[in-house]
Amino acid sequence: MEKAKYSYKYPHPSVTTDCVIFGFDGSRLKVLLVERGVEPFKGKWALPGGFLRMDESAEQGALRELQEETGLKTAYIKQFHTFTDPDRDPRERVITIAYYALVRLQDVVAGDDAARAGWFSLDEVPSLAFDHDRILRTAIQEIRRQIHFEPVGFELLPPEFTVKELQLLYEAILDVKFDRRNFYKKMQHLELLTQVKTSAQERRQPFLFRFNAAKYSELKQKGFRLEF
Amino acid sequence: MEKAKYSYKYPHPSVTTDCVIFGFDGSRLKVLLVERGVEPFKGKWALPGGFLRMDESAEQGALRELQEETGLKTAYIKQFHTFTDPDRDPRERVITIAYYALVRLQDVVAGDDAARAGWFSLDEVPSLAFDHDRILRTAIQEIRRQIHFEPVGFELLPPEFTVKELQLLYEAILDVKFDRRNFYKKMQHLELLTQVKTSAQERRQPFLFRFNAAKYSELKQKGFRLEF
DNA sequence: TCAAAAGTGTTCGCTATACACCCATGG
DNA sequence: CCATGGGTGTATAGCGAACACTTTTGA
Numbered sequence: 001m002e003k004a005k006y007s008y009k010y011p012h013p014s015v016t017t018d019c020v021i022f023g024f025d026g027s028r029l030k031v032l033l034v035e036r037g038v039e040p041f042k043g044k045w046a047l048p049g050g051f052l053r054m055d056e057s058a059e060q061g062a063l064r065e066l067q068e069e070t071g072l073k074t075a076y077i078k079q080f081h082t083f084t085d086p087d088r089d090p091r092e093r094v095i096t097i098a099y100y101a102l103v104r105l106q107d108v109v110a111g112d113d114a115a116r117a118g119w120f121s122l123d124e125v126p127s128l129a130f131d132h133d134r135i136l137r138t139a140i141q142e143i144r145r146q147i148h149f150e151p152v153g154f155e156l157l158p159p160e161f162t163v164k165e166l167q168l169l170y171e172a173i174l175d176v177k178f179d180r181r182n183f184y185k186k187m188q189h190l191e192l193l194t195q196v197k198t199s200a201q202e203r204r205q206p207f208l209f210r211f212n213a214a215k216y217s218e219l220k221q222k223g224f225r226l227e228f
Numbered sequence: 229m230e231k232a233k234y235s236y237k238y239p240h241p242s243v244t245t246d247c248v249i250f251g252f253d254g255s256r257l258k259v260l261l262v263e264r265g266v267e268p269f270k271g272k273w274a275l276p277g278g279f280l281r282m283d284e285s286a287e288q289g290a291l292r293e294l295q296e297e298t299g300l301k302t303a304y305i306k307q308f309h310t311f312t313d314p315d316r317d318p319r320e321r322v323i324t325i326a327y328y329a330l331v332r333l334q335d336v337v338a339g340d341d342a343a344r345a346g347w348f349s350l351d352e353v354p355s356l357a358f359d360h361d362r363i364l365r366t367a368i369q370e371i372r373r374q375i376h377f378e379p380v381g382f383e384l385l386p387p388e389f390t391v392k393e394l395q396l397l398y399e400a401i402l403d404v405k406f407d408r409r410n411f412y413k414k415m416q417h418l419e420l421l422t423q424v425k426t427s428a429q430e431r432r433q434p435f436l437f438r439f440n441a442a443k444y445s446e447l448k449q450k451g452f453r454l455e456f
Numbered sequence: 457t458c459a460a461a462a463g464t465g466t467t468c469g470c471t472a473t474a475c476a477c478c479c480a481t482g483g
Numbered sequence: 484c485c486a487t488g489g490g491t492g493t494a495t496a497g498c499g500a501a502c503a504c505t506t507t508t509g510a
Contacts (some may be wrong), residue, residue, distance in 0.1 A: 008232055009233065052323075082286065149373070206488080206490090391463095410501080480490105
């Protein structure tokens with residue numbers, strides 16, 4: 001068997017990374033899916049992913065996948081679960097280390113992969129290949145949990161944004177509604193936002209803000225909680 | 229090469245599960261460690277763990293490790309992170325799927341493994357083999373986070389316990405102090421505890437409680453938060 | 457007899473929540 | 484001129500934190 005160059009005394013599973021890439025279009029949370037070009041599940045939509053290389057960590061692998069699909073070299077990514085069901089891949093034993101990524105849609109460029117790719121609203125996601133439905137559901141759960149401890153929302157917005165945009169994002173992620181005025185005051189009180197000075201503001205426009213990273217890391221050290 | 233029976237076209241990493249087993253002795257949080265009997269790191273303390281079998285999920289593997297070390301067939305276990313640094317094992321590429329387990333110390337029986345094992349208080353843990361120091365630190369972080377969403381504490385206590393014991397446990401996990409009276413009232417208010425009726429209570433003893441699982445699942449569905 | 461432990465109460469301040477008001481803009 | 488959107492204000496209820504009181508137990 002010429003091709004099988006790597007031999008082990010005991011069987012080893014294959015290891016992949018899968019990446020749940022989230023974006024925000026201004027009103028809804030989106031997820032990036034790719035269409036499978038090969039069997040199994042050929043023609044079905046799936047999460048971007050691939051085999052882990054022997055010289056890279058799983059995080060590096062996930063970042064590599066991310067760049068292949070979105071052109072982004074950096075992004076917020078977080079490992080959230082490893083899926084190990086022995087039968088999750090019909091071909092052979094494959095375990096996958098799953099990450100979710102938060103990207104700014106406007107920064108994304110079309111992937112150079114041949115595979116067809118597309119952004120789907122969370123309530124329009126089709127049935128996915130392998131156990132990717134479950135992986136996606138778990139990712140949504142995790143991002144909803146994470147949002148209480150970290151301002152994950154900011155990773156999905158452009159550098160400058162209005163409070164209304166931020167609120168829409170939080171509502172999209174958590175699938176709830178907030179009172180506009182209370183949300184505004186809470187953000188003011190947290191002091192996480194810095195108002196952008198717009199010198200020549202002829203027309204009355206909503207204030208633009210930036211995320212105050214210094215204040216955030218200070219709060220995080222003390223152990224804060226974003227209540228919603 | 230007779231021994232190497234399993235061959236692949238591409239290199240595959242080894243996959244192990246490691247288990248951070250927590251117990252509570254009434255005043256301090258403990259973790260179970262085993263002494264390595266073989267190189268590398270022979271003689272050093274490490275987390276219990278082992279290779280993943282091809283026919284079991286990682287969770288089953290972690291439960292198997294748990295039983296080998298503690299005799300427990302069931303316990304609360306939770307996967308919290310997968311460690312994939314290419315150099316984390318000096319022999320070959322090994323990734324490990326890490327779980328933490330919460331067990332009742334009084335239910336634990338000595339492991340039948342030859343390896344020496346011992347319970348260590350968190351502030352007395354020696355330097356560990358591989359990257360297990362980091363794994364343990366991450367586990368502690370995760371349990372502290374998890375305690376806000378799930379009453380993980382109850383898994384560490386006997387079926388019946390006093391409020392004081394519960395408070396000591398929370399204080400040990402979170403490394404904080406609570407006001408005894410406020411803690412008591414909070415627990416009363418949450419209605420998570422059911423008082424055990426002790427018929428012949430001649431002497432004045434602290435009330436014994438049981439964890440009210442029904443109330444908990446009801447609360448969890450609504451999305452509750454244990455604030456501390 | 458006295459200190460420690462355990463159950464119960466009270467007060468204060470913060471904040472989540474609900475809802476009102478004012479002003480500028482643009483049709 | 485008026486509907487809409489955006490910034491600011493106010494009142495209330497609930498809860499967390501701080502702290503007092505009382506009783507029982509065992510040394």
